[in-house]
Amino acid sequence: MSNSMGTMFRITSFGESHGTCVGVVVDGCPAGLEMGVDDVQPELDRRRPGQSDVSTSRREEDRVELLSGVFKGRTTGSPICMLVWNRDRDSSGYERRRLTPRPGHADWTAHVRYGGFNDYRGGGRFSGRITAGFVMAGAIAKKLLMETLSVEVLAHTVEIGGIQARKLDPSEICMNREGSPLRCCDPEASERMVQALKAASSQGDSLGGAVSCVAFNVPLGLGAPVFDTLEGDIAKALFAIPAVKAVEFGLGTGFSSIRGSESNDAFTVNGGEIATETNRMGGVLGGISSGAPITCRVTFKPTPSIGGAQRTVNISTREETTIAIEGRHDPCVVPRAVPVVESMVAIALADHAMRSGLIRSVLEEG
Amino acid sequence: MSNSMGTMFRITSFGESHGTCVGVVVDGCPAGLEMGVDDVQPELDRRRPGQSDVSTSRREEDRVELLSGVFKGRTTGSPICMLVWNRDRDSSGYERRRLTPRPGHADWTAHVRYGGFNDYRGGGRFSGRITAGFVMAGAIAKKLLMETLSVEVLAHTVEIGGIQARKLDPSEICMNREGSPLRCCDPEASERMVQALKAASSQGDSLGGAVSCVAFNVPLGLGAPVFDTLEGDIAKALFAIPAVKAVEFGLGTGFSSIRGSESNDAFTVNGGEIATETNRMGGVLGGISSGAPITCRVTFKPTPSIGGAQRTVNISTREETTIAIEGRHDPCVVPRAVPVVESMVAIALADHAMRSGLIRSVLEEG
């Protein structure tokens, strides 16, 4: 069904924005991985609202509750259920405008799909808040990948409102990232993005943007043709994040304007190992990892909740009307989406690593 | 596993480029759909090699064999197995260069992933020829969607080697498409693309490009959050096509440089029905169809097989060497990929239409 993903490392999502909680069940994590709330909480904190003055003022502590699957500080091989309780819920606005779907949101499609029975408060099941569950699962996937294969998954903001960060060498990603309120590794671009966000925000508007993600140390030979390709499974995982509208690997859309002699990565021998000289392909050939870092770029549409007046209709009377969405919204989802992108890539990689047999179902003790 | 896709309308792919055949099993197609080889062959013919002078000269008739699941001219509800036999196989070059992986191809990753046991002839399981199976399955999905929901899926070439077709109104797609050897609806751009292809080809090089796809008449309310979104499932299906490196919906990567007021589609009432005024979102909101046409753009990397010398290594001796790939290759995969893109989108939509209950498991008779 729609709320589970993965074959061997499998997550099941549940919860609504203004319901009791948001949670996730991780099934298939190998036994023996050291695990506790301290492994998950820091990732949740990176996604938490209210981290900067260009973020929503909704106050959620988002303390992870670890309900199953961990015993004596280690995973047991049983399903791991985790959740965060919803506390700072203000659903009043949603009751008032429930008959006037917000443009750019799923209000109308959800209403039709679920016969009007959907929980519309705060976007319900379609809220970005659902990604708290993705991040909890992602924290486990990231730790599993790091402990077993030394794989590290790092994302960063590369564009907001048309302002692009300069091209980075992978080694530059770590350094500056968490120093920027937007998780942009280019300090100069970051500063301009902040200004653009404040300008848009003050005009009751919002901005789109893009996140780049790199997975380092992914071993050669992970993935498969033909349907469960690395690209296909990573892309599917990324499109589960609300507001994602494009996913690219390697040179991405840039491939359409170049020649084969400019796109192929030549093979060479590097320390006795066969490797590609360049990495235009984004670390994947034939759906299988090439040993080079896996690189992808994810485009987010502007936050659909904007203060300016928008045309909509009353779904009961079918009369046209307008809506202006006051409330506590990020003017751009990209900065808080950075850990979510990392999580989804890590979850897809963990699943493939287990399917390929590169991670066993029981981890050896030290 | 990796060679099946879909939940209710499910396809299983098999076969290799230089093996006995390439085929597909379609499971879950409703009973009662009129079906015969004449419904499948025309789609295969659109994908067939050798259709123009900018296409490979491999001669494959690609006559579909319909082996099961059809009785008295209609589908029975049982799995439909279809295949095309491979005939014009010339594997000599592959034996000769089996130790020197071709840059941009899956030769090396496949070798590692399958321990050297993979069928390397013609790319084996990684060949574009595998998409003959996708197209056979797609022919059934397209007919099913048309007969039950009047959904039509149309793709066309929009860019080759940096030459872009002008923006088209959807109504213009049908008209000019099959008149162009490249399936480009803009005759002027098509002509320039042909010249660019001939130039690249004569220089032993190849070109990348892009295909746009539109699905018309997709009913409102098809799809679901959170993992099996329409975008996620369509993207995953598209990444199964060899050489695809980016998938975008609606404005796609363009969303990163605009504002919410420029990206949201206002709601209006149109003939009593609620609809969006514009379609920047590409017909999907919250993973669910909005009633507007579903639009996506697929970027293909340049054909990796090029005549010019490329650096590679001998996987046995680990010595560096060069390779020049003579042989029968399309200088750009895009024109023949057009029906494949349509097929993958149709297959994903058919699956979702069945999951959403919009297509029943038995079709009523006339």
Added chain:
Amino acid sequence: MSNSMGTMFRITSFGESHGTCVGVVVDGCPAGLEMGVDDVQPELDRRRPGQSDVSTSRREEDRVELLSGVFKGRTTGSPICMLVWNRDRDSSGYERRRLTPRPGHADWTAHVRYGGFNDYRGGGRFSGRITAGFVMAGAIAKKLLMETLSVEVLAHTVEIGGIQARKLDPSEICMNREGSPLRCCDPEASERMVQALKAASSQGDSLGGAVSCVAFNVPLGLGAPVFDTLEGDIAKALFAIPAVKAVEFGLGTGFSSIRGSESNDAFTVNGGEIATETNRMGGVLGGISSGAPITCRVTFKPTPSIGGAQRTVNISTREETTIAIEGRHDPCVVPRAVPVVESMVAIALADHAMRSGLIRSVLEEG
């Protein structure tokens, strides 16, 4: 993975016997079904420990918490997470005997399978307590089947320790069932079973038994060949209940000693409808429901926890030793398994009813 089951109506189980909680996520339940804790709690109460003097004295209130997927008293189409908290945990014995696996239990196989990282307290993930989650999910499945198709699933105890209830007409099932502490509809046999249980219990022993289950009003035409047959999917669901060792449909093992003329159900016309005269097949032909009640019989092994001395080994020293399991155990799992059997049958039927299109993804309002 191992902790999810179903295609369209899908459940995911989590929790351990002596962990924080035991729970379940139900994904795919149609929107619009009236639902609240009052629909689930009565089923949990039927499974709860301590209902009679032939049941464990573990005291668990087992109050269901409904965490997601229900809004304004109805299902929303989103995943429904439910759990019961564990309270009356006494894990002391398990720490003491963790190196001496209990015969008939999964202690040893779990230890090997999960590298010694499994939560061994109270059987952990292998405990009968896990079925609390099955029963919560089953309560939803049962209500869904009843509201949409008038399907009713009723199980009852038919054998304990070799004492068999007399053959019952289906109409007799309801009447006496809940009046018996063992959920046996034959009062005379029930009384003898109670005596047998007390005798075994007083001798530090336990008894096996069997449950029969009937699903009434299952519409003709539900199910499918070849792998996801009704029998196959129901059987798989039933084998998820700890201690189940055999599943039979219709005449079951009795088929091996009769002739075709004695086993075939003749067709007749009944009120204008085609029906079988008899129901030896248990309501299934070719994996598809025939319109007759679906009947199955489930055999449970004796509770493996017995007070008498049993030979076992120390897994650390590999020395042979003995174990006597004091503690709070049902001398026979069958009486409390009755609602669990109903739940698993209902879950499998709900999934097939949705797959066959007999239950839509949105229920119409009255």
Added chain:
Amino acid sequence: MSNSMGTMFRITSFGESHGTCVGVVVDGCPAGLEMGVDDVQPELDRRRPGQSDVSTSRREEDRVELLSGVFKGRTTGSPICMLVWNRDRDSSGYERRRLTPRPGHADWTAHVRYGGFNDYRGGGRFSGRITAGFVMAGAIAKKLLMETLSVEVLAHTVEIGGIQARKLDPSEICMNREGSPLRCCDPEASERMVQALKAASSQGDSLGGAVSCVAFNVPLGLGAPVFDTLEGDIAKALFAIPAVKAVEFGLGTGFSSIRGSESNDAFTVNGGEIATETNRMGGVLGGISSGAPITCRVTFKPTPSIGGAQRTVNISTREETTIAIEGRHDPCVVPRAVPVVESMVAIALADHAMRSGLIRSVLEEG
């Protein structure tokens, strides 16, 4: 969907009894397994019709065609498609009686399920002939299990028409099995079964029976709780065989009349390894293999096709009528089902062995 089974070792079945062919696609078989038609044909020959005078006279050579996934005598890791062509088809009787469903067959349920579009000739998709595909896939699973884990799966006839073979020590299974036309290891019982079959046959009747199956050398620790238990997945696989009505493990239905002290298998140390002294549980504890042989028993209903007159109805006129089924049918399906049972058990075990990581996705070379 209904025609695929398995998670890591996955089979997809296609074809009809009187269609063009019957086939199977095996996806997920590791690369590097020596494989050729000679590995598959002997198993097909064991299932082939016309092996004895108590078997149907339909003449099918059933020569396997190996269409993909094998290269240079080894599996490649790609899907393996295999089929047998149907040749000796006589569909005349089926056209004549298509409006009068045969009791005990799926004619009527299939008609309703598929809206009358099903291929009714020879039972179509519901025919025992479909199991030719199971046996081809089973041949691969059996070889894979033997080569990697030395697992051997052996079934034999233990009951026909109430005549039971004497209890056998596992070592006796191999010796006499193929010497009996019924694959019964007890020569004396076999002789009586032959007489019973001839008697039933001469009276236009048929007999039910049972097959026992043992899997030797299954390594400890294969399988999982809670839904994908070994028992559950084996049972589901077995119920895909037409005419199977009961599946038991270990003492099976016998557990309902014994005590815990009689059913638990004590642990002991055997050559330094922990093992059970007895094997009442059938080699499975908590859904996980215990290291003891896995034992199950499968009950088959009598062949529903019998020559005697049976009451049925005309589905068009709804009038009651009778039917007598002349034609070429086995009076008991059990003897030819023996290799099918082995196949289904082997397929389920191969899948679990791969999921548990006990079989890798690439086999090492010698």
